[in-house]
Amino acid sequence: MLDPVDLISMSSWARRLLSGTASFEEDSRAIHNLDLVVVFSGYLDAGNVSTQIENALLERLDHQRLATFDIDQLLDYRARRPQLRFDGQRFSDYEAPALELHLVKDQMQQPFLLLSGPEPDYQWDRFVAAVMLLIEQLDIGLISFVDAMPLPVPHTRPLGVSTHGTAEELIAGLTTWAPKGRVAAGAAQLLELRAAEAGRQVSGYTLHVPHYLADATYPQAAVAGLEYVGAAMDLMLPTEELRESGREVEQQINAQVQHRPEIASMLERLEEQFDQYAQERRPRSLLLRPDEHVPDAEEIGSVVETYLSGQAQQDAAGLDADERDALELTGSLGTQGTIKDPMRPSRADTEPDVFWYVVDESDGDAEDDDRDEADDDDD
Numbered sequence: 001m002l003d004p005v006d007l008i009s010m011s012s013w014a015r016r017l018l019s020g021t022a023s024f025e026e027d028s029r030a031i032h033n034l035d036l037v038v039v040f041s042g043y044l045d046a047g048n049v050s051t052q053i054e055n056a057l058l059e060r061l062d063h064q065r066l067a068t069f070d071i072d073q074l075l076d077y078r079a080r081r082p083q084l085r086f087d088g089q090r091f092s093d094y095e096a097p098a099l100e101l102h103l104v105k106d107q108m109q110q111p112f113l114l115l116s117g118p119e120p121d122y123q124w125d126r127f128v129a130a131v132m133l134l135i136e137q138l139d140i141g142l143i144s145f146v147d148a149m150p151l152p153v154p155h156t157r158p159l160g161v162s163t164h165g166t167a168e169e170l171i172a173g174l175t176t177w178a179p180k181g182r183v184a185a186g187a188a189q190l191l192e193l194r195a196a197e198a199g200r201q202v203s204g205y206t207l208h209v210p211h212y213l214a215d216a217t218y219p220q221a222a223v224a225g226l227e228y229v230g231a232a233m234d235l236m237l238p239t240e241e242l243r244e245s246g247r248e249v250e251q252q253i254n255a256q257v258q259h260r261p262e263i264a265s266m267l268e269r270l271e272e273q274f275d276q277y278a279q280e281r282r283p284r285s286l287l288l289r290p291d292e293h294v295p296d297a298e299e300i301g302s303v304v305e306t307y308l309s310g311q312a313q314q315d316a317a318g319l320d321a322d323e324r325d326a327l328e329l330t331g332s333l334g335t336q337g338t339i340k341d342p343m344r345p346s347r348a349d350t351e352p353d354v355f356w357y358v359v360d361e362s363d364g365d366a367e368d369d370d371r372d373e374a375d376d377d378d379d
Helices: 012-019 046-060 124-137 187-197 219-233 240-259 261-278 297-312 321-330 364-378
Strands: 008-010 036-041 062-069 100-105 111-118 143-151 161-165 202-210
Touching: 008 012, 008 124, 012 062, 036 046, 036 187, 036 219, 046 100, 046 111, 046 143, 046 202, 046 219, 046 240, 062 111, 062 124, 124 187, 143 187, 143 219, 161 187, 187 202, 202 219, 219 240, 240 261
Parallel strands: 036 111, 036 143, 143 202
Antiparallel strands: 008 062, 062 100, 100 111, 161 202
């Protein structure tokens, strides 16, 4: 294999930081021990999620390029042709593809790293080795991957996700569908595998995009990807414009459904399938830690009853018996404890048990186990 280092071109600023020749203001700690977000366009990019996330981060947040990869050695230009402009006489505005590593600061000026661009078509092992060199040299902390796959799920239901990785505390309870089997590999999956083998903390979020919207730009999926990464890395990431775009897309989709009976019929079938599956799967909310849970109806009812019973004991001035006694004896009221609101929002992101590119394992015992589990579910 050719030297992976030759694929990387560091910026002059990054070279100074890594060589120790930077000025006092350019402290090398500025790019060390940070978390890394990875998004690649191409494979597993339903709904154009990676490009939306990349644009949202680089257009709305302060950033500085640290490294560029030699895209000419990695990309099949004939498979994914770049675009340029033709004005009727001349060509201009060539959009050169770029695979880059950026230092980015979130809306609270919290720094993190972003690796983004087209997924390499060639030299996967060499590319992954080059990225691993950067990960080791910069002593990167958490590595989060975001991608999206098309599934037969309706856009009228919460967006689902399949989680993967080694950072159990960041992915536990979030997945809405966890199939097993052999899948087609991508450069991102190989990088995630190598990072995990090296003992790095890894969290991955594969969003579920309705299959009939896979080739369109679907902002809702990009918003969800930013939410998962923001929760994992304690970052405040920009989603306002994507949310507004999502509302416009929603209106356009609803208009088409109203005028296309065949689409409405398909959507109704998908909703029925989704709802049936959703009854058995309840992922935790991003607002809850893995050891927390959303209170059930009985817990909520108990708190409500306690609150109402307390209200019944209050007089016209809003004072209960203890407060009236304290006021009569001391002329002042003590600090009263308040009941925390147990009702916290959650995302019930679930979808049908269908995975269009999974190939069953050839191990007969594993197949028998899967059939046994399916029989148990039916019971």
